[in-house]
Amino acid sequence: MAKELWKGNEAIAEAAIKAGCRFFFGYPITPQNEIPEYMSLRLPQVGGCFLQAESEVAAINMVYGAAGAGARVMTSSSSPGISLKQEGITYIAGAELPCVIVNIVRGGPGLGGIQPAQSDYFQATKGGGHGDYHLVVLAPDSIQEAVNLVQEAFDIADQYRNPVMILGDGMIGQMMEPVEFTEVKRRQLPEKTWATTGLRGRKEHNIINSLFIDPAACEQHNLKIFEKYAQIEKNEIKVEEYNLEGAEIVFAAYGTVARIVKNAIKALEKDGIKAGLIRPITLWPFPKANFLKAAEMPSVKAFLSVEMSMGQMVEDVELSVKGKKPVYFYGRTGGMVPTPKAIVEEAKKILGGAK
Structure with a gap:
């Protein structure tokens, strides 16, 4: 088709x-x-x-x-x-x-x-x-x-x-x-044998x-x-992992924001910075194991949750990585949309200060 x-x-x-x-x-x-x-x-x-x-x-x-x-x-x-x-x-x-x-x-x-x-x-x-x-x-x-x-x-x-x-x-x-x-x-x-469709041969x-x-x-x-x-x-957990191998910073993003983050990842790569993305497709159940596994990767220095909010999914990211790596947040709110340029700048700031 x-x-x-x-x-x-x-x-x-x-x-x-x-x-x-x-x-x-x-x-x-x-x-x-x-x-x-x-x-x-x-x-x-x-x-x-x-x-x-x-x-x-x-x-x-x-x-x-x-x-x-x-x-x-x-x-x-x-x-x-x-x-x-x-x-x-x-x-x-x-x-x-x-x-x-x-x-x-x-x-x-x-x-x-x-x-x-x-x-x-x-x-x-x-x-x-x-x-x-x-x-x-x-x-x-x-x-x-x-x-x-x-x-x-x-x-x-x-x-x-x-x-x-x-x-x-x-x-x-x-x-x-x-x-x-x-x-x-x-x-x-x-079969929906529980549905309210009349007795249909049942006693009750x-x-x-x-x-x-x-x-x-x-x-x-x-x-x-x-x-x-x-x-x-x-x-039922659904998740996309993007460009994680060797990543110094791992973004967390979902929905259309994840597409913006992918553009930021490409821009960071041109500047010699390796970045990856974990995109939860099921927000519940949340892909905790994927974040924990990424947190145990030696190359990863930090996580950055990018959202169109004041910071909500970032809490699930923090819980998932169990304190193994620092988790940061960048968001826009009220209908404002993050830009790749701003995300790149935030990532560079974090990597400059991450130990």
């Missing part, structure tokens, strides 16, 4: 449809509006249902209902809208329901601005709602990777009965790139629930879902 030029948001929506998504519930907010717009056109064409809810709160609870019935369902929003969905997201995680949530991140806090940012990392990876739970969080660095990850996200959600978040900054949603809609390898998935109805009045029962439920999270950590 030939590549076609697609806008990020529209490509994400089409990828969801190709993955079998037939239900979408959402509410408009910039810079992700093209996702619901596209879904409103395409879903009726494939026998699906698009519904613009009266609010983000209503939308996520509609997702809960469709997921509980076993449907492939998606919602999308941008930062403040995702904040409004948090109670529903933790209910979905607690009820062990599969769905896909897309967050095209904008600057904050508060209403912030509509420019790209990565300041929702904590919210996505540490559980933005209440209780003990995790989302699987996938962070594409291109529209092609977004298309591939969206399709895989539905399989991951179904396999583990867990919500999966696609975390992309505003650039992923708004820029245009060549895309090929290749068939992503499908997983062998169990299925019940979807996240309420446990008995504290011992609630604890057992938490222990059960954390056994599932341990399996996800074992099986």
Whole structure:
């Protein structure tokens, strides 16, 4: 199949449809509006249902209902809208329901601005709602990777009965790139015998629930879902390692920022400085072992986490390297984007002072 030029948001929506998504519930907010717009056109064409809810709160609870019935369902929003969905997201995680949530991140806090940012990392990876739970969080660095990850996200959600978040900054949603809609390898998935679709020969109805009045029962439920999270950590880590051999400094970056960092690495190489990159594709589960292994490399003097935030992923990098090498941070915020030149200057400053 030939590549076609697609806008990020529209490509994400089409990828969801190709993955079998037939239900979408959402509410408009910039810079992700093209996702619901596209879904409103395409879903009726494939026998699906698009519904613009009266609010983000209503939308996520509609997702809960469709997921509980076993449907492939998606919602999308941008930062403040995702904040409004948090109670529903933790209910979905607690009820062990599969769905896909897309967050095209904008600057904050508060209403912030509509420019790209990565300041929702904590919210996505540490559980933005209440209780003990995790989302699987996938962070594409291109529209092609977004298309591939969206399709895989539905399989991951179904396999583990867990919500999966696609975390992309505003650039992923708004820029245009060549895309090929290749068939992503499908997983062998169990039948959804838990779904609320009537008795179907069973003696009792299925019940979807996240309420446990008995504290011992609630604890057992938490222990059960954390056994599932341990399996996800074992099986689902995705990471790119770039130019690590002989690196003096290792960058940590995800999403579109990683592409900017690669340009900085090329510029540093021209100045005789060897630099590498570890790009987490799964922000949760986080590729801790990759960072620890890099920290044990004799050539590595320091790590530099580059983010469009005031410093969020840098904490996971620090935890991962376990104090074996110093970890530094460089970030822009509020919708400002780091430049290769500024990243190069920061790396040179660190290497000048690193022991």
